[in-house]
Amino acid sequence: MKKSILALSITAALLLTTGCASKESVVKKDLHAHHATHHWGYEGESGPLHWGNLKKEYFMCKEGKNQSPVDIKDTRNIEKKHIQFRYFIGGNDVVYNGHAVQVNYKSGSFITIDGHTFELKQFHFHTPSENTINGKHFPMEAHFVHKDKEGNLAVLALMFEEGKYNPELEKVIESLSPKIGVDTPMKRAANASALMPTDVDYYRFNGSLTTPPCSEGVLWAVFKKTVTASKEQINAIAKEIGHPNNRPVQPINARLITQ
Ligand SMILES: [Zn+2]
Numbered sequence: 001m002k003k004s005i006l007a008l009s010i011t012a013a014l015l016l017t018t019g020c021a022s023k024e025s026v027v028k029k030d031l032h033a034h035h036a037t038h039h040w041g042y043e044g045e046s047g048p049l050h051w052g053n054l055k056k057e058y059f060m061c062k063e064g065k066n067q068s069p070v071d072i073k074d075t076r077n078i079e080k081k082h083i084q085f086r087y088f089i090g091g092n093d094v095v096y097n098g099h100a101v102q103v104n105y106k107s108g109s110f111i112t113i114d115g116h117t118f119e120l121k122q123f124h125f126h127t128p129s130e131n132t133i134n135g136k137h138f139p140m141e142a143h144f145v146h147k148d149k150e151g152n153l154a155v156l157a158l159m160f161e162e163g164k165y166n167p168e169l170e171k172v173i174e175s176l177s178p179k180i181g182v183d184t185p186m187k188r189a190a191n192a193s194a195l196m197p198t199d200v201d202y203y204r205f206n207g208s209l210t211t212p213p214c215s216e217g218v219l220w221a222v223f224k225k226t227v228t229a230s231k232e233q234i235n236a237i238a239k240e241i242g243h244p245n246n247r248p249v250q251p252i253n254a255r256l257i258t259q
Contacts, residue, residue: 094184
């Protein structure tokens, strides 16, 4: 009797241990699964070359023919209209979402491009630039993401060069939080139009999101004129992101880049 009780308790203890161990391994496995199937990144097995295989919904990352970013080189001159801006101060909070530093914009700021109106939703930063011009990367690129009433996206891309301190960009930097995924109210609301170059001439092409799910049908306009930020400012954004967050340039295929 005593013996069987002992045997029972050993079995129970073993079961408990095994139970614990397997529970732990399940947690680890789940994390791994999460990593493998949902969590995309910029390095190794979750990096851009593998995005199309990480999740069914990301198939455009490998199947798409109009993917972004691109190298802007062979361009066609066309007569095009200026982008009209109706931007108001509205960058209210900043977040490092694990992929990019992003400023969320309050509703009410719009652009009109070729008679089509889009509302500014957010802008975010890539270090180094994603798009290149004649093969050249810039140390930083900002994407101003706009949406129309039907959900179509238009992204204005702005290249930063290292140079003069950028006072408007400082509003983003001073509010950065080390916490991933936490929206931090900005100490001073950002004004997207104060980040824009004085000359807003642009290259235009059709493209995609540069992050999974790499959806296409995105109107891209890349400003020809760059703006500057100090080396310290660019470093501050890069440091917050912690690793390069640029997808490599994608084949242009049958697309036309106009200017
Ligand atoms: Zn972007």
